[in-house]
């Protein structure tokens with residue numbers, strides 16, 4: 001039996017009052033489960049944070065790297081968009097993408113959201129070749145080893161005032177380990193240090209605790 005923590009109850013309380021799942025979000029998680037996909041989506045109150053950040057940005061163009069099958073964060077973010085907005089979500093695994101596309105359609109977001117299948121480092125240059133309008137918000141939540149490359153691409157595909165959100169930056173505390181050779185730690189450290197030293201980024205990182213355990217995220221604003 002898994003241990004119960006006080007923060008699980010606190011998250012349940014916050015979520016019930018501030019970020020309850022509706023039918024489309026609950027069904028997305030159910031379908032993702034039924035397809036045997038891992039439970040590595042953001043928590044509901046984190047999804048609501050992403051939605052609020054997109055709304056605060058007045059986002060019309062959102063880029064997500066790492067869709068998963070629920071399309072769960074995608075749905076939270078997609079709901080922040082105006083009717084002429086656009087969200088492009090990049091997903092490596094065709095099975096994840098297939099389940100996500102169904103969930104996104106059930107949430108009524110298929111006109112606004114496009115899931116592109118393939119390794120993000122191949123999808124990103126293709127996307128750049130299309131000369132898209134700058135993305136107002138980029139949510140990075142895929143393979144952590146490539147985090148510095150994703151931050152780099154995010155800077156290229158955004159403009160002054162855009163927001164970059166990088167998820168899961170704590171790595172169970174291992175992010176402090178400069179000697180680590182674990183790809184997720186090395187990638188996350190490189191991304192944090194890139195944000196810290198980049199002349200066009202102003203960022204911070206926050207540790208969190210909740211239903212997803214001990215975790216954290218970084219935010220970076222794109223400067224002129």
Ligand SMILES: C[S@@+](CC[C@H](N)C(=O)[O-])C[C@H]1O[C@@H](n2cnc3c(N)ncnc32)[C@H](O)[C@@H]1O
Nearest residue numbers: 041042066068072073091092119120141142143
């Ligand atoms: C943590 S999950 C995304 C969770 C999702 N953002 C949510 O909160 O609902 C990470 C996803 O990134 C995908 N991924 C892993 N490596 C990738 C890559 N190189 N390019 C694109 N997607 C990748 C995985 O297949 C997985 O579906």
